[in-house]
Amino acid sequence: MIWVMIMEKIKRNTIGVLILLVGLYVALIVYFCYAVLFYGNRWFSDSYNTRVKMDARQPQIIPGDILDRNGEKLAWTEKKTVRNPDTGKKEDYYTRVYYSKASSVAHVVGFHNSEYGRMGVEAFHIYYLMGYNNSLIERIYQKAFLPQERGNDVVLTVDRRLQEYVSGLIREKKKKGSVVLLNPKTGEILAMVSYPTFDPNNISKVEGDSLVNRTTQGLFPPGSIFKIITTAAAFDNIEDVQQIKFNCQGDVTIGGQTVRCYRGNAHGEVDIRQAFNVSCNTFFARLGVEIGWKKLLATGKRFGFNDDFLFDDIKVTPSSLPLNYRVDDLELAWSAIGQGKVLVTPLHMAMLAASIGNDGIMMEPKLVYQVIGRNKNVQKQLQPEVYKKAISHENASILKKMMETVVLEGTGRNAQSKKVRIAGKTGTAERGSVNSDNSNLAWFIGFAPAADPTLAIAVLIEDVGQGKTGGSEAAPLARKVIEKAVELGY
Amino acid sequence: MPANQYEILALTLRYWFVLLIVYIFVRSFLATWRRLISRNYLYNESTGNIPFILVLFALSSMILLALGDNINLLIIVLGVLISAAFLFQYLFISYFFAGVDKYLLLMVDTLCIVGFVMLQRLNPDLAFRQVEWFLMGSIIMLFFIIYTKYFKHWARLNYLLMAIGCGLLLLTLIIGKEVGGARNWITIGKYNVQPSEFVKIILVFVLSAELKQPKSRIKRLPVFIFMALVILMVVLQKDLGAAFLYFCLFVSLYYIATSDLLITCCTTLLASLGAVISYFLFGHVRVRIAAWRNPWADIENKGYQIAQSLIAIASGGWVGLGLGLGSPHVIPASRTDFIFAAICEEMGILVGIALIGLYMLIMLRGISTALAAREPGDSLLAMGAAVSLAIQSFTIIGGVVKFIPLTGVTMPFVSYGGSSMLVSFGLIGIIEAIASKNYDAIQGGIEQQSDDMGDDYGED
Numbered sequence: 001m002i003w004v005m006i007m008e009k010i011k012r013n014t015i016g017v018l019i020l021l022v023g024l025y026v027a028l029i030v031y032f033c034y035a036v037l038f039y040g041n042r043w044f045s046d047s048y049n050t051r052v053k054m055d056a057r058q059p060q061i062i063p064g065d066i067l068d069r070n071g072e073k074l075a076w077t078e079k080k081t082v083r084n085p086d087t088g089k090k091e092d093y094y095t096r097v098y099y100s101k102a103s104s105v106a107h108v109v110g111f112h113n114s115e116y117g118r119m120g121v122e123a124f125h126i127y128y129l130m131g132y133n134n135s136l137i138e139r140i141y142q143k144a145f146l147p148q149e150r151g152n153d154v155v156l157t158v159d160r161r162l163q164e165y166v167s168g169l170i171r172e173k174k175k176k177g178s179v180v181l182l183n184p185k186t187g188e189i190l191a192m193v194s195y196p197t198f199d200p201n202n203i204s205k206v207e208g209d210s211l212v213n214r215t216t217q218g219l220f221p222p223g224s225i226f227k228i229i230t231t232a233a234a235f236d237n238i239e240d241v242q243q244i245k246f247n248c249q250g251d252v253t254i255g256g257q258t259v260r261c262y263r264g265n266a267h268g269e270v271d272i273r274q275a276f277n278v279s280c281n282t283f284f285a286r287l288g289v290e291i292g293w294k295k296l297l298a299t300g301k302r303f304g305f306n307d308d309f310l311f312d313d314i315k316v317t318p319s320s321l322p323l324n325y326r327v328d329d330l331e332l333a334w335s336a337i338g339q340g341k342v343l344v345t346p347l348h349m350a351m352l353a354a355s356i357g358n359d360g361i362m363m364e365p366k367l368v369y370q371v372i373g374r375n376k377n378v379q380k381q382l383q384p385e386v387y388k389k390a391i392s393h394e395n396a397s398i399l400k401k402m403m404e405t406v407v408l409e410g411t412g413r414n415a416q417s418k419k420v421r422i423a424g425k426t427g428t429a430e431r432g433s434v435n436s437d438n439s440n441l442a443w444f445i446g447f448a449p450a451a452d453p454t455l456a457i458a459v460l461i462e463d464v465g466q467g468k469t470g471g472s473e474a475a476p477l478a479r480k481v482i483e484k485a486v487e488l489g490y
Numbered sequence: 491m492p493a494n495q496y497e498i499l500a501l502t503l504r505y506w507f508v509l510l511i512v513y514i515f516v517r518s519f520l521a522t523w524r525r526l527i528s529r530n531y532l533y534n535e536s537t538g539n540i541p542f543i544l545v546l547f548a549l550s551s552m553i554l555l556a557l558g559d560n561i562n563l564l565i566i567v568l569g570v571l572i573s574a575a576f577l578f579q580y581l582f583i584s585y586f587f588a589g590v591d592k593y594l595l596l597m598v599d600t601l602c603i604v605g606f607v608m609l610q611r612l613n614p615d616l617a618f619r620q621v622e623w624f625l626m627g628s629i630i631m632l633f634f635i636i637y638t639k640y641f642k643h644w645a646r647l648n649y650l651l652m653a654i655g656c657g658l659l660l661l662t663l664i665i666g667k668e669v670g671g672a673r674n675w676i677t678i679g680k681y682n683v684q685p686s687e688f689v690k691i692i693l694v695f696v697l698s699a700e701l702k703q704p705k706s707r708i709k710r711l712p713v714f715i716f717m718a719l720v721i722l723m724v725v726l727q728k729d730l731g732a733a734f735l736y737f738c739l740f741v742s743l744y745y746i747a748t749s750d751l752l753i754t755c756c757t758t759l760l761a762s763l764g765a766v767i768s769y770f771l772f773g774h775v776r777v778r779i780a781a782w783r784n785p786w787a788d789i790e791n792k793g794y795q796i797a798q799s800l801i802a803i804a805s806g807g808w809v810g811l812g813l814g815l816g817s818p819h820v821i822p823a824s825r826t827d828f829i830f831a832a833i834c835e836e837m838g839i840l841v842g843i844a845l846i847g848l849y850m851l852i853m854l855r856g857i858s859t860a861l862a863a864r865e866p867g868d869s870l871l872a873m874g875a876a877v878s879l880a881i882q883s884f885t886i887i888g889g890v891v892k893f894i895p896l897t898g899v900t901m902p903f904v905s906y907g908g909s910s911m912l913v914s915f916g917l918i919g920i921i922e923a924i925a926s927k928n929y930d931a932i933q934g935g936i937e938q939q940s941d942d943m944g945d946d947y948g949e950d
Contacts (some may be wrong), residue, residue: 002704003865003866004864006702006704007864007865007866007869009862010866010869011750011861011869012872012874013745013746013747013749014746014857014860014861014869015861016745016872017742017745017746017857018854018857021853021857022850022854024884025846025849025850025853027893028884028887028888028891028893029843029846029847031843031891031893032839032843032846032891032893033843035891035892036803037837040803040804040807041791041801041802041804042804043801043802043803043804043805044801044805046786046801046802048795048797048798049801049805050791050817050820051617051801051805051811051816051817051820052805073883110852132807136501136502136505139501140498140501140502143494143497143498143501144498145495198566302660313547325816370551481632
């Protein structure tokens with residue numbers, strides 16, 4: 001009976017195909033749920049989403065206010081009455097208004113404009129501002145009994161006074177730059193300034209790239225501040241790292257190209273502490289090659305490199321550390337001193353400094369302090385979350401000491417303050433072509449007070465001139481910001 | 491009715507709609523699960539109150555849509571019409587054909603009714619036309635049940651069917667009209683027809699007739715050539731979705747019938763190679779892939795469709811914005827290819843997941859029918875129909891949610907479109923015919939059956 005055998009075979013194969021198809025469908029459903037859970041909010045808050053746009057004439061829902069952490073209003077909705085030039089009748093219309101010195105918080109708050117779309121908190125937290133988080137009962141109550149449906153107020157973690165102070169400092173420099181100040185223990189962002197800035201009340205007059213939020217969207221080579229990660233990788237992976245000594249003669253040839261120290265200074269025989277202190281490129285280039293790309297990449301990943309940064313409160317461009325098996329020793333050496341193809345955002349570097357200060361634990365950056373409903377009830381309260389456990393407690397305290405020394409006697413001496421003990425690391429990165437001196441970036445990242453940090457900072461000044469370094473440009477600015485923050489009680 | 495009252499009603503009722511659809515899914519899932527784990531094929535499963543729930547869904551959603559500034563009686567009439575048409579179709583088929591898979595019918599009708607509601611919301615004219623297509627589809631289903639069940643010698647028509655299939659596609663290549671980037675439509679009178687849809691049903695018949703008998707590989711050459719020709723022609727029409735579907739249909743049926751892993755793997759490799767080559771050769775393929783990998787990079791042009799679809803899905807959330815409260819018109823092709831995104835926006839992601847689940851259950855029931863079939867030809871027929879429906883719905887939903895690159899195929903039973911509706915019902919007709927045949931075989935005893943088979947396979 002040949003057909004019985006054929007049927008048996010067919011059934012067996014059919015079950016195989018069935019399992020395959022069910023697998024496809026299960027994968028589809030799992031992916032769908034995953035994507036909606038992790039990316040749904042980002043899709044929703046995209047500025048191409050016209051569903052949540054406030055209609056100026058007959059808005060369904062009026063967006064709530066945006067306040068700073070002390071309850072000062074940063075943005076609110078106003079109803080205005082104007083005479084329509086065509087019909088001659090008086091008409092009401094609604095518009096978003098930003099406080100008078102709004103340009104200092106412009107990149108954080110962003111704008112909500114019927115012509116130009118949305119940006120910043122106005123875009124990313126439109127879910128709360130428009131009241132989509134309200135319960136069904138709340139929404140029905142508002143629709144049925146109140147004249148106008150209104151969204152919720154969002155209280156940010158930033159301090160308006162700090163924002164203004166920092167903004168003023170960078171404006172004095174007349175350079176592009178960004179500053180991020182956060183609390184290493186909770187991840188609260190206290191100040192986040194990007195310069196050049198714009199006036200959200202007057203968006204039509206935006207010039208150049210001033211709309212770009214450099215702190216979260218700008219990618220820059222980190223330069224020497226990346227040596228913190230190289231050092232962390234060395235402590236993790238090389239046992240007798242404290243005994244390693246290299247003789248620095250100002251340059252070293254790796255893979256046919258020469259890596260130089262700053263101005264070709266020879267630092268002589270240095271160990272890792274001294275090298276960190278004077279920011280010796282040759283030492284760290286050789287150390288990077290010794291560590292190897294796998295281990296350097298692993299440490300980088302633990303500090304958040306190459307991660308999508310799916311934070312709840314803020315959209316951050318991923319930092320890239322493109323190390324793989326194709327990378328040669330030269331590329332690896334450049335990466336170890338923060339040059340080559342390594343790119344970071346200032347916010348990420350502030351998180352890096354914060355994680356060292358916070359005993360190796362990197363907190364998720366937070367921007368929303370509270371969401372307050374229409375009847376003043378708190379709908380959402382900031383909950384600090386651990387983002388990554390970057391390094392061990394012991395290695396963190398060694399690095400902490402090393403960063404303290406940098407400010408005491410190393411390249412970061414300009415950050416020394418009489419009021420508070422600051423620890424940090426400077427960096428001078430080269431952007432684009434290696435030869436042009438004018439495109440240098442001056443970095444300083446650090447934390448204070450050094451013993452038990454409550455503040456972490458990242459300062460980046462772009463396009464500093466010849467002879468200017470992170471120590472000379474960024475460190476003094478960081479000191480002033482930290483002193484001001486301490487004065488304000490943070 | 492004032493706007494805010496409508497909003498309150500729609501906001502509240504969205505939970506009700508989610509509840510009904512999820513209830514139908516859960517009941518169908520349990521029934522299918524019971525059938526799959528039982529050793530004996532289950533017949534005459536009780537469908538309980540599912541028809542009632544479905545009528546409730548159709549009526550309540552249509553009544554909600556009828557409440558605008560003033561009550562639109564026409565929409566309520568449409569709701570009643572839909573309920574009547576569905577009940578008539580369901581009762582007629584299950585009365586006259588003993589042993590048909592009632593759950594399969596109900597799940598298909600659930601999809602259709604969700605489609606009607608969404609089309610009524612998007613474009614009332616299309617909803618009416620879609621109901622017409624539903625009725626015609628039911629007739630086509632009836633035809634295919636009778637044809638597959640009683641017409642025993644369909645294998646003899648094989649070469650004729652092959653010729654018709656090639657002819658249809660060739661005709662499309664010559665006089666085809668380009669819609670949405672693919673040249674796969676022809677105009678007959680006032681109707682636009684998509685021949686690649688009809689070729690699908692031809693393929694199911696041709697492949698199961700060709701593959702049911704054991705043959706050497708050389709003797710199967712005609713069917714290889716036929717498949718290569720057909721796939722090549724749809725690729726030339728830029729209808730990548732159809733090409734993928736034909737390929738999956740062929741590979742799965744070929745493997746099931748012959749267990750020939752060598753050819754199966756070779757064909758798959760060849761097809762993958764072809765896909766890679768077409769990536770480098772054709773601009774439109776590269777555009778699709780780029781839009782899939784990152785739609786946000788070029789949101790104004792290439793990524794626009796997918797980005798808008800994702801934004802709509804995310805705006806809806808788990809229970810949706812409420813019927814009539816979203817703006818699904820922003821989504822491109824919201825009535826056809828992207829109707830899934832529109833449904834997710836207004837009825838919620840939970841309904842979306844339930845719909846994906848219903849497609850999976852339709853496939854599972856089709857395959858369980860294939861497993862219970864007595865003859866290889868019948869088994870392959872049911873399997874072909876189930877696989878083609880499953881792959882088609884997977885392709886379009888996967889594309890809309892950015893799981894796989896987007897290829898323009900319709901969502902069976904839900905998207906607006908006559909060709910798709912008729913062919914999808916035809917495929918369901920095939921499965922129902924085999925189910926009914928299986929039932930008759932059990933009733934009539936097995937001896938009779940085996941005698942028939944002896945004749946068919948004597949020659950080999």
